Amino acid sequence: MSRTEVAEAACEELFGSVEAIDGASQVSSDEAQSVPGWWLELVATPPQESIQRVLAQWDEVFSGKLSTYISGLRKYCTDIFLVRARSDRFTGLALLYRVDVPDKGVKFLIGYPPIKSADSSLATPPLLKSFHSSLHDGIGEFFDSRAPGLFGSNELITWESWIGEPIAYLVAPPAPPLTPNNIYLFYYDGAGGYITFNTDQNISGVWCVVNGVFEEDSNGSRDLWDVLDAWWSFFFGFTNKGPSEE
Helix, strand or coil: CCHHHHHHHHHHCCCCCCEECCCCHHHHHHHHHCHHHHHHHHHCCHHHHHHHHHHHHHHHHHHHHHCCCHHHHHHHHEEEEEEEECCCCCCEEEEEEEEEEEEEEEEEEECCCCCCCCCCCCCCCHHHHHHHHHHHCCCEEECCCCCCCCCCCHHHHHHHCCCCCCCCCCCCCCCCCCCCCHHHEEEEEECCEEEEEECCCCCCCCEECCCCEEEEEECCCCCCCHHHHHHHHHHHHHCCCCCCHC
């Protein structure tokens, strides 16, 4: 399939419009300034080389973390290319990932442009901040602020702001308990589960929300990125091993 055909096929899955950029002349000067320079170079880059180029950036950002998920992209991704996106959520240049997942069929990811500068007032985990500022300020399976995937920097939301109710725990709460205004949701699995980060460094562990109930999911040894790798790889279809089995 040509990139134009891939983009056309992606529209229905993404709930928005994407148009493949076939040449640099199709990109306006304002659009060019909205994305990293290396994104524009992908226009004339064959699929396999384009995949290698983009995933090298993932490797650089995550420094050995998300190894299962990135390996899945490297194995099953068939192309990553520049598109012009139009939707209620976002209009502009983005990267479209086409992934042919065994037993899942073809899936798409839409990766938004990185932000120019990160918000220094929020204690965002360094790797997430780096992802937002150097690769994608959010990436998901369709155009929605709560699409399965990683939220953008302006979509991070506290439990207090989102729900406004006390935290319910699967088992006994930690001591001290979690503070709703310190808990930020940053990943959604598409099946009612969220991974959070805590801006209170005095409370350890990785806390996830499943159907509105919090549970500690680091098994005493896994860090935030180990948990994300297990969840994202499972729910995207790169592994059959459940997140708690990793």
